Amino acid sequence: MLFREVAFEWLYRKSDKGSRSLSRDEIGDFKAETNSSTSLIQQQGIWVPKGFSGAVSVTTTVPSGRQGRLSYEDVLTDGYVQYSFQATNEKHNDGLRRANKYSIPLIYFRGIAVGHYDAYFPVYVDEIRETDRKALLDLSGGAQRMGRVDVGFQETTVSVGPRYGEQLVRTRLHQRAFRSTVMLAYKSRCAICALGHGRLLDAAHILRDSHGGSPEVRNGLALCKIHHSAYDANILGVDPDYRIHIRSDILQEVDGPMLRHGLQERDGEVLRVVPKAENLRPNKTSLATRFEEFTIAG
Ligand SMILES: [Zn+2]
Numbered sequence: 001m002l003f004r005e006v007a008f009e010w011l012y013r014k015s016d017k018g019s020r021s022l023s024r025d026e027i028g029d030f031k032a033e034t035n036s037s038t039s040l041i042q043q044q045g046i047w048v049p050k051g052f053s054g055a056v057s058v059t060t061t062v063p064s065g066r067q068g069r070l071s072y073e074d075v076l077t078d079g080y081v082q083y084s085f086q087a088t089n090e091k092h093n094d095g096l097r098r099a100n101k102y103s104i105p106l107i108y109f110r111g112i113a114v115g116h117y118d119a120y121f122p123v124y125v126d127e128i129r130e131t132d133r134k135a136l137l138d139l140s141g142g143a144q145r146m147g148r149v150d151v152g153f154q155e156t157t158v159s160v161g162p163r164y165g166e167q168l169v170r171t172r173l174h175q176r177a178f179r180s181t182v183m184l185a186y187k188s189r190c191a192i193c194a195l196g197h198g199r200l201l202d203a204a205h206i207l208r209d210s211h212g213g214s215p216e217v218r219n220g221l222a223l224c225k226i227h228h229s230a231y232d233a234n235i236l237g238v239d240p241d242y243r244i245h246i247r248s249d250i251l252q253e254v255d256g257p258m259l260r261h262g263l264q265e266r267d268g269e270v271l272r273v274v275p276k277a278e279n280l281r282p283n284k285t286s287l288a289t290r291f292e293e294f295t296i297a298g
Contacts, residue, residue, distance in 0.1 A: 021180040048095030054104035055095035061111040079140040085133040100125035179203040185275040186222035218283040237294030
């Protein structure tokens with residue numbers, strides 16, 4: 001198999017089909033797990049390994065002071081990101097120019113917290129803007145596009161789109177970044193019941209998008225599917241002191257174990273899981289605004 005195919009296949013599995021972010025250490029496992037002599041990532045920026053014509057990956061990082069507050073300045077519209085050329089290393093920039101010229105698919109590691117990345121692939125360099133020294137990256141999965149895979153300087157045409165395209169089309173960039181940062185902050189556990197199965201967890205908004213809720217960690221809660229739905233339906237509320245409230249009529253109902261353990265017995269408890277770092281915890285003003293809605297509904 002060709003390097004990029006192996007890389008995409010491996011990333012697809014490692015990230016649970018693109019549903020979770022990867023730490024730098026996990027990305028480093030690539031070499032050992034595939035017996036490869038080439039790694040997928042370098043410290044930052046454009047990575048053009050020796051013997052490759054096109055870049056294998058581009059990486060952006062989150063400055064340590066910006067934890068939990070993602071910047072979306074690089075995002076043009078959903079599915080497109082602009083990436084600035086490196087100031088000093090023209091050889092690396094050439095790796096992007098060639099990826100553009102020959103439609104070579106690459107990996108975009110988007111930093112979402114220090115040492116943690118969302119991997120987007122296959123990504124194509126749609127356009128090179130030489131005047132402002134920027135590359136336009138297409139993150140939409142390149143669905144029906146025929147890409148070329150370079151083996152040294154020999155190009156081989158392969159189709160890489162549809163299979164992996166699914167993960168990218170399904171989750172938009174903002175949503176994916178929001179989910180990844182919330183999951184990281186809550187260590188992939190439900191804030192209410194501490195359930196720890198990634199596939200059963202959502203990143204819930206405290207204030208909804210339509211209410212000016214921003215996609216930052218402090219406007220989020222990691223919740224399992226049941227608690228997310230209950231929160232959205234105002235069956236369950238969380239007050240600014242992180243205390244859980246169950247709507248009074250629900251408390252009176254008699255039903256099976258899900259109602260009893262899942263909801264009724266959670267009434268009056270405080271959140272079981274909140275981020276360790278103060279600046280990643282739910283915003284109290286947002287919780288208060290949202291809790292008002294719950295009280296009115298009850
Ligand atoms: Zn839960």
